[in-house]
Structure formats: C-alpha cells, structure tokens
Amino acid sequence: MNPATTPRPRTGGDAVLEALEREGVDVIFGYPGGTIMPFYDALYGHPMRHILVRHEAGAAFAAGGYARTSGRVGVCCATSGPGATNLVTGLVDAMMDSIPVVAITGQVRTTLMGTDGFQEADVCAITQCTTKASILVTDPGQIYTKVREAFALARSGRPGPVLVDIPTDVLKAPYVPEQNPPRKVNDVRPVASAESIKAAANAIRNAHRPIAIAGGGVRDPKAVKAFREFCALLGLPHTTTICGLGASDPNDVHGLGMLGMHGTKASNLTVHTADVVLAFGMRFDDRVTGKPDRFVKGATVVHNDIDATEFNKIIPTDIPLHGDAADTIKAIIAELKTGHVPRFDDWATQAKALGGPLPSDVAKDGHLSATDFLDQLFAVLPAKAIVSTDVGQHQMWTAQRFKPNAPRDFCTSAGLGSMGFGFPAAIGACFANPGRPVFAICGDGGFQMTMPELATVKRYQVPVKIVLIDNRNLGMVRQWQELFYDERYSATNLSDNPDFCTIASAYDIESFRISGPEDAPSMLEAFLAYSGPALLHVSCYPDELVWPMIPAGGVVEDLMESKGVNA
Amino acid sequence: MSYDLVVGDPRTVARVINMAHRFQCRATRVDSTSTETVTTAHFEFAGDAMQLDRLRAQIDRIVQFEKIFVS
Numbered sequence: 083m084n085p086a087t088t089p090r091p092r093t094g095g096d097a098v099l100e101a102l103e104r105e106g107v108d109v110i111f112g113y114p115g116g117t118i119m120p121f122y123d124a125l126y127g128h129p130m131r132h133i134l135v136r137h138e139a140g141a142a143f144a145a146g147g148y149a150r151t152s153g154r155v156g157v158c159c160a161t162s163g164p165g166a167t168n169l170v171t172g173l174v175d176a177m178m179d180s181i182p183v184v185a186i187t188g189q190v191r192t193t194l195m196g197t198d199g200f201q202e203a204d205v206c207a208i209t210q211c212t213t214k215a216s217i218l219v220t221d222p223g224q225i226y227t228k229v230r231e232a233f234a235l236a237r238s239g240r241p242g243p244v245l246v247d248i249p250t251d252v253l254k255a256p257y258v259p260e261q262n263p264p265r266k267v268n269d270v271r272p273v274a275s276a277e278s279i280k281a282a283a284n285a286i287r288n289a290h291r292p293i294a295i296a297g298g299g300v301r302d303p304k305a306v307k308a309f310r311e312f313c314a315l316l317g318l319p320h321t322t323t324i325c326g327l328g329a330s331d332p333n334d335v336h337g338l339g340m341l342g343m344h345g346t347k348a349s350n351l352t353v354h355t356a357d358v359v360l361a362f363g364m365r366f367d368d369r370v371t372g373k374p375d376r377f378v379k380g381a382t383v384v385h386n387d388i389d390a391t392e393f394n395k396i397i398p399t400d401i402p403l404h405g406d407a408a409d410t411i412k413a414i415i416a417e418l419k420t421g422h423v424p425r426f427d428d429w430a431t432q433a434k435a436l437g438g439p440l441p442s443d444v445a446k447d448g449h450l451s452a453t454d455f456l457d458q459l460f461a462v463l464p465a466k467a468i469v470s471t472d473v474g475q476h477q478m479w480t481a482q483r484f485k486p487n488a489p490r491d492f493c494t495s496a497g498l499g500s501m502g503f504g505f506p507a508a509i510g511a512c513f514a515n516p517g518r519p520v521f522a523i524c525g526d527g528g529f530q531m532t533m534p535e536l537a538t539v540k541r542y543q544v545p546v547k548i549v550l551i552d553n554r555n556l557g558m559v560r561q562w563q564e565l566f567y568d569e570r571y572s573a574t575n576l577s578d579n580p581d582f583c584t585i586a587s588a589y590d591i592e593s594f595r596i597s598g599p600e601d602a603p604s605m606l607e608a609f610l611a612y613s614g615p616a617l618l619h620v621s622c623y624p625d626e627l628v629w630p631m632i633p634a635g636g637v638v639e640d641l642m643e644s645k646g647v648n649a
Numbered sequence: 650m651s652y653d654l655v656v657g658d659p660r661t662v663a664r665v666i667n668m669a670h671r672f673q674c675r676a677t678r679v680d681s682t683s684t685e686t687v688t689t690a691h692f693e694f695a696g697d698a699m700q701l702d703r704l705r706a707q708i709d710r711i712v713q714f715e716k717i718f719v720s
Binding site: 206207210211214215234235238239267268269389390391393394395 | 658660663664667668671702703706707709710713714716717
C-alpha cells in the first residue's frame with residue numbers, strides 16, 4: 083500500500099494547502115516540526131513543491147529572494163517556537179524592503195497556548211511590530227479565508243510580510259472548504275491628485291538643476307519603463323537608492339549610479355546641488371541622507387510614494403504625490419506634454435562631470451583586490467544574470483559595479499542589512515527564475531551564517547553560482563574600526579576560516595579556488611563554464627576598503643575617496 | 650495628541666502603545682472597549698510634535714491594513 087495515495091481524512095492542513103494553490107503558489111520553503119505536522123501530512127504526495135531548507139532562517143530568506151526577483155509572493159513555513167522565531171529576521175528583512183512574503187507557522191494546540199507549552203512562543207506578538215499583520219487562526223472554518231487574506235495584504239499597497247499562525251489542533255481539525263463567497267479585497271490604490279501632478283510638472287518646468295531618484299518603489303517593470311521614459315524625455319540626471327538599482331537604463335548617459343553612503347561622487351554631489359529633487363518610491367533612509375537637515379537643503383522636494391507615512395518622515399515634502407510610481411510618473415509625463423517640455427542635457431553633462439571613476443585601493447603583497455576581481459566578474463557575467471549579495475563590503479562593491487538590467491535582477495538585504503541573506507535568497511531566486519543564471523556574491527562572514535543551505539543546493543541541484551569573497555575579516559566592521567575606532571580591531575578577525583572548498587566538497591558541490599591575481603582569469607572562466615551548482619572561493623587582499631564613503635550621519639562635504647582624503 | 654481607533658484586532662491597541670514608545674512618545678491615557686468583532690480605543694499621547702506626527706501617520710497606516718477587506 084502506498085501511503086502517499088492511501089485515502090485519509092482531510093484536515094485544516096489541506097485547507098492551508100488549497101488556499102496556497104488558489105493563490106498560485108508553486109513553491110514553499112520550509113522546515114517541519116511538531117505543531118505543523120498536519121500541514122506536512124497534507125503535503126505528503128501533493129504536487130506542491132516544498133523545498134526543505136536546513137534552517138528556518140534560510141526558508142524566510144529564500145522566500146524573500148523568490149519574491150524580490152519575481153514580484154510574486156514568497157512563501158515559507160515552520161513549526162512553533164524556535165521554528166517560528168528563526169523566521170523572524172527574514173520577515174523583518176522583508177518588511178524593511180517592502181517585499182511580499184507569507185509565513186505559515188504551526189502553533190501549540192489551542193488549550194496549551196499561554197501555558198509555556200513545549201515549543202510555544204507567542205510569534206504573533208513577536209512579529210506584530212515587524213510585519214504588516216500577524217494573524218492567529220483559531221477556527222478551522224477560517225483557515226482558507228485567513229490564508230488568502232494574508233496574500234492579499236502582503237501584495238496590497240506597499241507590499242510586505244504577513245504571518246499566519248495556526249494551532250496544531252486547528253490544523254488537525256476536519257477540513258472546512260472556502261467560505262462562499264470569500265471576502266473581497268478592497269485594494270484601491272491611491273492616485274496622486276491632478277493638482278499635485280500639475281505642481282510637480284511646474285516644479286520641473288521652473289527647475290535649473292533637477293535630479294530624479296528611484297527607490298525600491300520603482301521595482302515593478304511598469305514603473306521602471308515609466309521612470310526611464312521620464313528621464314529620457316527630460317534629459318534628466320538621475321540616481322537610484324540601492325533598492326532602486328536597475329531602474330535606470332544602463333545605457334542612459336545621464337545615469338549617475340547609486341546614491342548614499344557608498345554611492346558615487348556624482349550622484350551625491352548632484353543631489354546636494356539640485357534645486358528640484360524628484361524622489362520616486364524611496365524613503366530617504368539614513369544611509370542615503372546622512373545628516374537629514376543638511377540633505378537637499380533649499381531644494382524643492384517632490385516625493386512620490388504609495389505609502390503616505392513616508393511624506394515628511396525624514397525630509398520635508400514640498401509636493402507629495404501619493405500613488406503608485408508607474409501611474410504617477412506617467413501622469414507627470416502626460417502633464418508635461420500638455421505644454422513646454424524642458425530639457426536638462428547641459429545640466430546632466432555637468433552633473434556627470436562631478437564624478438569620475440570609482441576610487442579603489444591598490445592590492446598589495448601579491449593579493450587579489452576584491453574590486454579588481456568583481457570588475458572582471460561583471461565584465462563576463464551572462465546577460466540575463468541575477469545577482470544576490472550578502473551584507474558588507476562585497477555588497478557595496480557589487481552595488482557600485484553591477485549594472486542590472488532591471489531592479490529584480492539585483493537582490494540584496496538593503497534596509498535591515500541581514501548577514502546570511504545572500505546565499506539562501508539566491509536559492510529562492512533560482513526557483514523563481516528557472517533557466518536564468520543566479521549568482522550569490524557573499525562574504526566569508528555572512529556565508530558562514532547560512533552555509534548549511536549547501537545541503538539544500540545539493541539535494542535539489544539548485545544551479546546557483548556562489549562567489550565567496552574571502553578577506554578573512556568581517557570587512558565592513560573592520561573598515562569602521564580602521565576609520566573611526568583607531569584601528570582597534572575588536573572581534574573582526576576571521577583568519578581561522580575553514581577551507582570553504584573542502585566544505586563544498588563535503589556537500590558534493592563543485593568548487594574553484596582563486597588564490598591570487600594570476601589565477602583569476604582561468605578559474606573564473608572554468609567556474610562560469612561549469613553547469614550546475616558551484617562555489618568559487620576568492621582569496622582577497624584583507625585591507626581593501628569601500629570607497630567613496632560618507633560617514634554615518636555625515637554630509638556630502640565629508641565624502642572620502644580614500645583614507646583621510648576628502649573629495 | 651488624541652487618536653480614536655476602530656479596528657477588528659484588539660491587539661492593535663498594544664501595537665499602538667509599543668509604537669508610541671518606539672517613537673519616544675508616551676501614551677498618557679488609553680480607553681479601550683472590545684466586542685468579538687470590533688475594538689475601539691481612545692488614546693492620548695504626549696511627546697515631541699514631529700514624533701507625534703510620525704506616530705499618527707503610522708497608526709493611520711496600520712488602520713489602513715484592516716480596510717483592504719470588504720465582506
């Protein structure tokens with residue numbers, strides 16, 4: 083008798099699964115445990131794809147990577163207590179970067195809740211402040227509705243994570259079909275008023291030194307298209323936040339690169355000099371503004387966001403445009419075309435001239451410079467590649483150098499800066515984008531946080547290419563220690579790192595090793611030519627820093643291009 | 650600053666109080682009543698004017714989350 087095909091009574095677990103199917107879910111990243119077993123029992127023999135990760139944090143990050151690179155809702159699941167709490171960082175990560183993720187967690191049985199039961203944690207309370215909503219389902223008849231509502235909420239307006247917590251007795255209870263009719267979603271998207279659109283167009287017509295900034299709200303392809311059309315129409319200098327990378331047309335000569343702490347000199351100086359700042363789908367994060375009362379001082383700020391709480395939150399808004407980025411930009415274009423359409427090519431040329439090539443430290447003692455290596459990598463990266471990064475120096479070097487064709491081609495933990503994100507997020511990206519090459523660019527610190535996911539890669543033959551930039555240090559923390567803590571290198575030395583190629587080999591994953599500059603071209607070629615999962619270990623010069631840099635809370639005049647040298 | 654809240658989830662009251670403290674404001678008075686389906690609450694907050702503005706905007710946002718469903 084085949085247990086997968088033997089009839090069994092249907093339960094709440096089946097209702098969850100059916101609701102996921104109705105939402106178009108094709109893959110779930112998860113890890114089983116006691117209280118979520120009825121759901122896993124329903125999964126047994128079911129065609130829904132479940133990816134068994136090796137730590138729940140990997141499940142949440144993979145769901146985030148899936149969502150970031152596809153625009154679809156990423157799904158993760160875990161058991162109660164430690165399983166659920168291990169998801170939390172990934173959920174906060176999704177909240178910070180407005181990524182739609184739904185987490186399904188098991189909970190101890192209803193009668194045990196509040197008694198400090200085995201593997202009990204009040205995950206709804208824990209995640210209440212860090213998700214759009216955390217929903218406890220105590221009625222088996224509500225499972226279907228609540229799971230579907232979670233998806234609607236995750237996708238609606240400014241996207242974000244939603245957690246659905248279901249006690250095990252509710253999951254075990256007899257199946258109750260979907261309510262008929264289901265509750266309707268009232269996802270009325272805000273539309274910027276005609277007056278505000280007119281005011282924005284007039285601000286542009288009266289501008290002498292305008293600049294446009296695209297943030298994570300310009301990820302959607304329609305918004306990207308509108309943003310590029312807008313910039314091209316006006317010959318407008320433009321920049322992006324780290325979440326908006328890829329919104330700019332890589333071939334538009336007026337693109338200035340990334341803005342902020344490690345952004346380009348041209349973008350930071352141009353924003354500082356601008357008289358009109360056109361900010362789309364961005365939230366003026368402190369890594370972008372530095373000292374907020376000096377940022378865009380004196381300029382007219384036209385701020386578009388789908389979330390009205392962002393207006394005046396950090397930077398005073400002169401003209402708020404409350405609406406979806408694509409619709410708003412299209413409306414401004416249409417309004418501009420009713421009259422004079424200004425061109426800013428001369429200003430854009432001046433803005434570009436404010437910058438120059440990215441400053442880089444010179445490699446010493448025969449070591450390979452990480453930035454030299456990344457330049458080599460990005461020069462030969464396949465055209466349709468998706469790049470996921472971890473957090474730290476390699477993340478900033480990549481953000482400065484990688485030119486994604488679209489924002490969804492670049493996947494990074496921006497707002498939360500969660501080390502350990504890059505590798506499992508790349509796994510999620512592989513499942514969301516079958517057939518496309520996916521690269522996980524990681525540092526030696528962050529990779530070790532979620533390294534057990536090598537087992538996931540092996541089991542499912544996930545075709546991810548891992549590029550491990552190993553400088554045997556927690557590089558970014560060390561950089562700050564060098565620059566701001568008198569070179570007191572407290573707890574950042576990782577010189578006793580394991581042999582990562584041996585570790586890859588233990589998981590039966592192919593690996594390649596670059597020990598110095600002379601190995602780089604041939605090993606890179608072999609790594610890229612290899613079909614299937616592989617790890618490229620790149621041993622780098624440990625003292626290389628990320629330049630340029632505006633220190634935290636600083637102003638553009640503080641921009642440094644090398645140690646002790648202001649621009 | 651005063652705020653009158655009407656939501657379905659009674660835990661929102663706790664969420665708002667937590668948020669007020671995170672914004673370095675204080676909930677100086679909270680009156681709340683819950684039925685099985687509706688929770689109403691009246692808050693009085695004290696704090697820096699700009700922080701109170703941010704707090705109000707964030708509470709508005711939470712309330713909006715509940716309004717995306719119609720029966």
